[in-house]
Amino acid sequence: MAVSSTIESQTALRTRCLERRRDVVRERMRAAGLELLIAYGSGNHSFLAMNPGWYLSGFKQMGKHMAVLLPLEGEPILVMTPRWDVSRAREKVVTIGSVVATDDEQFLSTVDEQLRAHNLRSKKTGVAGGGLMARSVADGWRTVLDWPPSSAEKMVSDVAKIRDEWSLYCTRTAVDIAERGYWQLLETAKPGWPEHQVAGELETFMREMGAEDNFQLMSASQHNRLVHQPTNRVLEMGDILLGEITPAVEGEFIQICRTAVIGKPTALQLEKFALLDAGLRAGMKTAVPGTPVKAVVEAINKPIADAGYEKYTRPPYMRTRGHSMSLGSMEPEIAPDRDHVLEKGMVFVMHPNQYIPDTGYMMCGEPVIITDHGAEPLTSKMGQLDSIG
Amino acid sequence: MINMEPVLKRGYTAWDQALLPADEFTERVSRVRAAMRSAGLDALLVWGNQYEYADFTYLAGMPTAGTLLLTLEGDPAVFTGGGGRELPFQRTLTWVSQLSAAGPMPGATLKSALAERSIPQGNVGLVGTHLLSAATYANVTENLSGYAIREFDTEFRMLRASKRPREVATLRTALRIATDAAQAAIQAFNQGATTTEAMVAAERTARVNRGRDIRILANVDSDDLRPFEGLSPARRTPLLMWIGVDYQGYWADMAATSASTSGSQAERAVEAMVAAATPGARAAAVAAAGLAQLSSTAARDSAQDYGLGSGIGLALSDWPTISPASDAQLVDGGLLSLRALARDGDDVSFANAIVQVAAGGGQKLEPR
Numbered sequence: 001m002a003v004s005s006t007i008e009s010q011t012a013l014r015t016r017c018l019e020r021r022r023d024v025v026r027e028r029m030r031a032a033g034l035e036l037l038i039a040y041g042s043g044n045h046s047f048l049a050m051n052p053g054w055y056l057s058g059f060k061q062m063g064k065h066m067a068v069l070l071p072l073e074g075e076p077i078l079v080m081t082p083r084w085d086v087s088r089a090r091e092k093v094v095t096i097g098s099v100v101a102t103d104d105e106q107f108l109s110t111v112d113e114q115l116r117a118h119n120l121r122s123k124k125t126g127v128a129g130g131g132l133m134a135r136s137v138a139d140g141w142r143t144v145l146d147w148p149p150s151s152a153e154k155m156v157s158d159v160a161k162i163r164d165e166w167s168l169y170c171t172r173t174a175v176d177i178a179e180r181g182y183w184q185l186l187e188t189a190k191p192g193w194p195e196h197q198v199a200g201e202l203e204t205f206m207r208e209m210g211a212e213d214n215f216q217l218m219s220a221s222q223h224n225r226l227v228h229q230p231t232n233r234v235l236e237m238g239d240i241l242l243g244e245i246t247p248a249v250e251g252e253f254i255q256i257c258r259t260a261v262i263g264k265p266t267a268l269q270l271e272k273f274a275l276l277d278a279g280l281r282a283g284m285k286t287a288v289p290g291t292p293v294k295a296v297v298e299a300i301n302k303p304i305a306d307a308g309y310e311k312y313t314r315p316p317y318m319r320t321r322g323h324s325m326s327l328g329s330m331e332p333e334i335a336p337d338r339d340h341v342l343e344k345g346m347v348f349v350m351h352p353n354q355y356i357p358d359t360g361y362m363m364c365g366e367p368v369i370i371t372d373h374g375a376e377p378l379t380s381k382m383g384q385l386d387s388i389g
Numbered sequence: 390m391i392n393m394e395p396v397l398k399r400g401y402t403a404w405d406q407a408l409l410p411a412d413e414f415t416e417r418v419s420r421v422r423a424a425m426r427s428a429g430l431d432a433l434l435v436w437g438n439q440y441e442y443a444d445f446t447y448l449a450g451m452p453t454a455g456t457l458l459l460t461l462e463g464d465p466a467v468f469t470g471g472g473g474r475e476l477p478f479q480r481t482l483t484w485v486s487q488l489s490a491a492g493p494m495p496g497a498t499l500k501s502a503l504a505e506r507s508i509p510q511g512n513v514g515l516v517g518t519h520l521l522s523a524a525t526y527a528n529v530t531e532n533l534s535g536y537a538i539r540e541f542d543t544e545f546r547m548l549r550a551s552k553r554p555r556e557v558a559t560l561r562t563a564l565r566i567a568t569d570a571a572q573a574a575i576q577a578f579n580q581g582a583t584t585t586e587a588m589v590a591a592e593r594t595a596r597v598n599r600g601r602d603i604r605i606l607a608n609v610d611s612d613d614l615r616p617f618e619g620l621s622p623a624r625r626t627p628l629l630m631w632i633g634v635d636y637q638g639y640w641a642d643m644a645a646t647s648a649s650t651s652g653s654q655a656e657r658a659v660e661a662m663v664a665a666a667t668p669g670a671r672a673a674a675v676a677a678a679g680l681a682q683l684s685s686t687a688a689r690d691s692a693q694d695y696g697l698g699s700g701i702g703l704a705l706s707d708w709p710t711i712s713p714a715s716d717a718q719l720v721d722g723g724l725l726s727l728r729a730l731a732r733d734g735d736d737v738s739f740a741n742a743i744v745q746v747a748a749g750g751g752q753k754l755e756p757r
Contacts, residue, residue: 043394081391083694084695088611104391135519135521138522197597199596200400201593201596204592212618214399226474226475229397229399229400229402230401231402249619315472316474
């Protein structure tokens, strides 16, 4: 009974939040003078690119293309592919009454038909395409609309970058899966296992916990240059195992970055990992609402630079100190070349992953939420330099 | 088969030089250069990304993103889209020694590379520009404005269509991984596992057996094939499962079911398509041969909805598509994945075969 009421409340929460997304986006459309929003979704899923179609529909498609046609007034329409996946779409899409299934090749012509049928072709239109819209589709909007559309990318991103309750629920579920997966790895991985077996066992353990997808890099070395996809390298004593573990629940990804030594960590390894941990904690303390992300980068880099490693806090050794991984918004990115400003309710991974010449690359990163007091970890236990075996 | 694209190909990623040694790629380069000479091209640029890498990987070996520059003389060069941090690892995945980072706007780098190879002007073929964003495409074409550029996709696709022996061997390795994964799923299901637990059993087996990417659909909570979206207590009989496995960038896929397919409509349809898969045969005729074996409109509709198959190799769904609407003609030595999911009410069957197009009909590939 308790289980069924929990499921019921999850469904209600999801519906309420999807309705709110639709309504808030409509408010922004009205303010921007838009009469129609086309929220596109690419089937080339990435956790580093927006999927506005997914954000507004709650549906992660298998086909190449999807679009939510959201008029200022009237019923939204979902155009999705392939046809045979329409029953799944209808189950998932609870705030859009009209679901139209078609084939990838007929996507634009089907959008055209729907726009004509609902007298939407001549409306003042914005397109939020995400980062993976194919050139042919980007060019195609002009052929199905009477007027060239404007970009509505930022409009959707600005709504999505502050997480709603449903997003946070899925995020916290994914964090729990990531932590339990990593703890399982610490218990089971052993010298003699190849990297791909370690990664594969972790992957399927998290699948059993409910992870639908995972951006996972996992590799080991006595002196890592970076983390990469798993190879046939066999774990041995003294190796440093790196894991970038990013399970997804209902399309919401969350990442933990972890480092474990096969055997006992050396004093040098512990000393250098402590620099990364100090950088992370300094960054979290700095990350109050209103803070430019550049200031967070500086806070993270300071203890590492003070220890004599400033060169390694810049490219090509360092790319970014953190980033959102919500398919709804790629804000913020904690990088020196970004002008993002932190806002309360943003969620992202903060990761001072760092190459140190004495020990090699190590990973240290937490999923955090921005509060009035700074960035708070979503994990139950922050990462440390762990030991296996 | 259309399926859920993951955010990252994250399984076993190491160059199997025993199966795909460097000399395999020098032979492919020779083949492409001959086509370039015939077409009057001085240089060729081939793009790939993490979703569509077939053309790029055919020459570069590594199934990743990048731009490959091939001229009529000298070694090819690969330019990656990242910042260079990944280069040490990427160098372990390819036979190409000239590997460097060009960032997301590679136009100026490509122009310089052509000049360095003493090609200040001339004819440049482009393969895979549909993968580029509007901004990147503009950057490339503006920088190459001094060259006569033209799309070379169709010619390149035909070069890849007939498979080399080592390509067939690599695909058969992927088929072995897929077959073992299917057996693990069916064994788990027959021992009482739910549909989603059987999917996890298949995935675990494929990942431990060195699959680079694994795609699985099954009849989860539905008569339709669906991706894994969390554990479900449902156990739908018979289990219907589709598994796709990538090894070294080469794909194999298979239909698996807990029910016997012997003599089923789906099996008859696949066998008819296998027999029709001869060089020069029209893809539409192959499709028609399969559909003729299905006894009802409903069964034919479901088979066409899920697709009757396509070319397979460095892409899961490659040219040609097996469809009544296709005007493609099969190529001798090409590889096809042929399948039928036939549903008419409660009567459902699912079968497939991977075949190499040959004079006497398709030759079925066995797992290696």
